[in-house]
Amino acid sequence: MSFDNNQPLSEADKQLDGTNERLVVDVKGAVEHPGVYEMVQGERVIDVIEKAGGMTEKAAAESVNLAVKLHDEMFIYVPEQGEAEQSLPEQQNEQGDTQMVVLNRATEVELQSLPGIGPAKATAIISYREEHGAFSSLEELMNVSGIGEKSYEKLAPYLRLN
Template structure:
């Protein structure tokens, strides 16, 4: 009995050591997760800096055109990209009573810095564009801006082929190169050989 009494303190100490060892072991195999701190100010600055500036996108959504001649309110107007000549005429108040509308292609797409001139009845020129379809250099014609009258100046192009070119242009968009003309009814490889030195594409 005396021996048992002497062993009791050692048993208690052993139990404490065992308990501490168990706690340390559990702590080692399950380390406390580190806290992750987010600097929200830095995040917001970086986030906003990645956004495109509004000015860049706005500059690509509008264009400026100059409308002159027999128009109720001639002037420079801002329109959306994708607008057509009839939109420019409308925003300028419409045709005046003496306007000659005969050969004006109201469905033609506008481009920036374009000048639209509407002649009066009796004027020889029906429509002139500032970005004029007929180029001063070399007398070449812009296939994507030319009117029917201007297209008929080209070799081998009469009224029917001029109308076919304009129809294709309105239905499929601007010509990108000389090879696109093959898609126009009545125009073949031989016609293209004659035309290529007189045309520009833009």
């Protein structure tokens, strides 16, 4: 297991967002060195995967949103090819409740299991999906009324398209 608790912050890390806040992130699945990594506030999934040695040749890279900003206690799972269509290990929210929602097929009840999504936002997501067809990217969720960048950042770790 890797845990970089004694590594000093580089100047680039300190300048990321003006804070020195450290995050602890767990990376598993099709990466070269699965483990727990200490990261800096403002870094993204791609940064921790690179720190874990990158994805293996068997990784289903298209199933991982590399642009999501990291948060403390985040769990990232990189599935292997073929595994993405099967059931993925579920992710956990901060309260420990298990959930992974398929955005293009989720029911109103499933959407409401996500952090910050109540009945009105769940209905808005389904209405948007019915009017515009399936979401082509997770980021498209920000086109739904009432879901901005901050809401999206909280939701993205718990969503996948298909």
